[in-house]
Structures are given as C-alpha cells and as structure tokens.
Amino acid sequence: MYASLNSEQQWRVDNTWNNIMSYHPAATLTVLTADQLDFEADASNGPRFNVATGRTRFVDRNGNAGNQQGTSTLPFVTVLSGVNAAADRDVVLVRPGNYNEPGAYTRPVTLRATRGAATIGRP
Numbered sequence: 768m769y770a771s772l773n774s775e776q777q778w779r780v781d782n783t784w785n786n787i788m789s790y791h792p793a794a795t796l797t798v799l800t801a802d803q804l805d806f807e808a809d810a811s812n813g814p815r816f817n818v819a820t821g822r823t824r825f826v827d828r829n830g831n832a833g834n835q836q837g838t839s840t841l842p843f844v845t846v847l848s849g850v851n852a853a854a855d856r857d858v859v860l861v862r863p864g865n866y867n868e869p870g871a872y873t874r875p876v877t878l879r880a881t882r883g884a885a886t887i888g889r890p
Contacts, residue, residue: 801882805839808860812838824849827862846887850874861885 769780782800799807808823825842826849835843843849846866849859853876863883870888872878878887 802839809838809840821857822854823858823860824853825860825862826866828864828866829862846878847872850876850878861887865889 812822824837825839827842830842830844855875858877860881866887
C-alpha cells in the first residue's frame with residue numbers, strides 16, 4: 768500500500784512514523800515537524816531563555832499586521848521589523864515569499880528562510 772502512495776503522501780507517512788513524538792521504535796525517531804520546531808523556538812524565547820544562547824524572531828508577510836510579537840503564531844510582517852527586534856546573534860526566521868524591502872541590514876543577526884524560498888528586496 769505504501770508503494771502506491773504519491774511522493775507527498777509517502778512524505779506524510781514517513782514524517783508521522785519517524786516523528787520523535789511518536790511511539791515507534793527509538794531507532795527510527797529522527798524527525799520533528801516544522802510546527803514542533805516552532806514550538807521549541809517559542810519555548811526557548813520564553814521561560815527557557817536561561818538555557819538558550821539567543822532568541823528566534825519569526826517573520827511572515829502573511830501575519831497579522833495589527834499584532835506582531837515575533838513569535839511563530841504572531842510573527843512580524845516585515846524582515847526589517849524582525850531584524851530591529853533581534854539582538855546581536857539572534858536568528859530571524861523568514862517564511863516563504865517576496866519581501867519588497869530594499870535596503871541594507873547592518874545588525875549581526877542570522878537570516879534564515881524556513882519552509883521554502885524567501886526573497887528580500889524584490890517585488
């Protein structure tokens with residue numbers, strides 16, 4: 768039956784079977800979903816910050832412009848907002864899309880595209 772699934776369906780089965788949160792044999796547990804990784808980043812920004820080396824700021828151009836906190840559920844809607852909120856050596860996770868924000872970023876932060884390609888500076 769697995770062999771008859773398309774590649775997307777096989778990926779979903781593998782992602783579930785190999786997920787660290789599953790109850791399958793420990794040797795196969797190697798995957799965290801994107802949502803689980805977001806949850807861990809948010810937790811590291813909050814009560815667990817004392818054991819983290821920096822914070823993670825989330826950016827999603829499709830976020831709620833009225834309520835931006837830089838978390839995975841309330842991301843900044845511009846890369847500039849994420850960079851401005853970040854401290855030196857923090858990570859700014861940029862969701863997929865085109866961010867028409869020409870300019871230069873001079874802060875020593877890591878910009879990382881997650882879940883797909885992100886383009887900054889072009890319409």
